[in-house]
Amino acid sequence: RQVHGDAYHTHTHTLWMLRWRRVAAIGVGVVTTGAVCNQLFVTHSTAEHSYPESLDAARIPVRSEQLKRLQEQFDVIVIGGGATGAGATLDATTRGLKVACFEKEDFAAGTSSRSTKLIHGGVRYLEKAFTQFDLGNLWLVVEGLHERKQFMDTAPHLTHPLPIITPCFHYWELAYYWVGLKFYDLFALGRRLYSSYYLSRDEALRQFQMMTPKDLKGAVVYYDGQMNDSRMAVSLAVTAATKGAVVLNHTSVIDLIKDTTGHITGVTVRDNLTGETYHVHSKVVINACGPFVDAICKLDDPNHRNLIIPAQGTHVILPNFYSPANMGLIVPKTKDGRVVFMLPWLGHTIAGTTDEQVELTDRPYAREHEVQFILSALSDHLRVEVRPSDVLAVWAGIRPLALDPTKLDTQSLSRNHVLVESASGLLTITGGKWTTYRKMAEDVIDLAVSSGRLSAGKCGSEQLQVIGGSGWDRAMFTKLTQHYERVKSARGKESVAPMNTDIALHLSHSYGTQAFQVAQLAGQGWGKRLCHGHPHIEAEVIYAIRFEYALTVTDVIARRTRLAFIDSAAARSAIPRVVDLMAHELGWTERQKKSELKDALAFLETMSLPTAAPQVVESETAKKKRGWW
Secondary structure: OEEEOOEEEOOHHHHHHHHHHHHHHHHHHHHHHHHHHHHHHHHHHHOOOOOOOOOHHHHOOOHHHHHHHHHOEEEEEEEOOOHHHHHHHHHHHHOOOOEEEEOOOOOOOOHHHOOOOEEOOOHHHHHHHHHOOOHHHHHHHHHHHHHHHHHHHHOHHHEEEEEEEEEEOOHHHHHHHHHHHHHHHHOOOOOOOOOOEEEOHHHHHHHOOOEOOOOOOEEEEEEEEEEOHHHHHHHHHHHHHHOOOEEEOOEEEEEEEEOOOOOEEEEEEEEOOOOOEEEEEEEEEEEOOHHHHHHHHHHHOOOOOOOEEEEEEEEEEEOHHHOOOOOEEEEOOOOOOOOEEEEEEOOEEEEEOOOEEOOOOOOOOOOHHHHHHHHHHHHOOEOOOOOHHHOOEEEEEEEEEEOOOOOOOHHHOOOOEEEEEOOOOOEEEEEOOHHHHHHHHHHHHHHHHHHHOOOOOOOOHHHOOOOOOOOOOOOHHHHHHHHOEEEEEEOOEEEEEEOOHHHHHHHHHHHHHHHHHHHHHHOOOEOOEOOOOOOOEHHHHHHHHHHOOOOOHHHHHHHHOOHHHHOHHHHHHHHHHHHHHHHHHHOOOHHHHHHHHHHHHHHHHOOOOOOOOOOOOOOHHHHHOOOOO
8 A cells, every 4th residue: 555645545456467477477477486506506516615705894884984974965864764665675675775764762672672583474364365355354464475585595594494282182173274285385386484284192292392291183284484673684785795785783763854845855854873964865765663653753744643553462582492403383362362482592592573563762672471471371281381481582573554444452453564655754663573574664665666666676676695694505604613713812821722523513603604703703812602501702792783773782782693583691691791892892891891791781670580571770771872763
């Protein structure tokens, strides 16, 4: 849907023709793609393995260079540095457009770091498509499955296929889910990951040993993708920067600039680190602020009617013994009809989720009853009770669901995206999901080119890989273990340690080919682990500052290393060392160090088991971030 002012303009026939032509083209291209991929595999497998010494990190512009460019005239300004905003910024650069992206906090600081971590077409939407005869939901699945494979090709090091088991407690469910998931495979149209399959009761219990045998009749297994969401968003932003975009986190948009006719010609932004303001001009301004798009819309029009209903999804992290290392579990219908799942992720188990309307906040937190529902629902389907004492971390994210006044509950809302163009020219994109970020970015940049009459090439995001993806393979971690050592500095003395396999695997899957840059830093004295029991090392902090625009402790522990998301206690223990490393690298004063420590600890309060609403005390750094986006 495109919305111009208050009127919805739909082009149903044309859109469906274009969509199904595209689907046909995808199917025709499967054989050719397979032949090309086979040749590429043969060429790669016979080539001598090598590893790069100097990588893309050398081309990443520093923040000071980007700030100097704000006096330029841009084609497009993107407000918001989450999945859609970073994706739109990268898309625009592939078309030769001059683009700037501003994010109030950090890249993926909001919803984009708090997802389910799945790259999926949407099994639930497929069920609705058949039971409600809804072609809209069917297209949502087809598009999602196409983008799922595209997503995984764009960032092979940050993604992988994940088998998910669906237990069946009635014989009719075996047939129902088997047929439904076969259609799910079919609609991938040559882009499926692996085929779904049936498991007998005994085999299901063997493969997922924690699952309860009570009333179990068998299971059906299907495949979706899994990702590291915030690292993907950061990679999109950094890749855009290497291709000429200005990308600035911790920079708030505080006003819109309009000409005498009322048309938007730019934005006023504030650097949250220095307080300095800039007037930045462009031909088109895009509002991609996720659940906060309405705040920007109201800068444009104080009488703006809200576009979204915010809905909160809560997740908990459990130890890895709750799930196999290579298989997830989903229960489509619990006692009260909700969905519950548990998935292996970064050496732990992620479980969720809920879906409740909430008030918007920059730092959402889990409610006690949400966590209790997840733990109770899981306990019903496992051999053991899931104890609150086993919970390592808890987080909540706010989904930007497109508003439909005819629906009463958020579960009935479509996750499809909506494009809106205001009378003054502000383009807003909202709704959607992580899986389809690339298509959302393509659609909004298409509209920007049309609306702003921009001279632009064709979208090139389908042929693009993010930084670290090109040349990466799953055996790359062995090169790290063979060719690098870690130098650990403590009390003025240095010691040498091997690049352990767990650390090498972590670096390979977090940074791709850029892991060699991190490994080089580890050999220069930053080779010590940040905390016991986790593979994160000090070199990652230095790399995050120098090459990934990390500016606060929370940037590092939450969105570069993910420690806060997998083990809040471990993150808390690592904070003092992260503060010292960042202070030395960025030249912080003692006052700044105390402020950062306070802000990071306050953030972790929102990532722990809830007892009451976290009492977040705003630090000096956080106070500077106030603004619309």
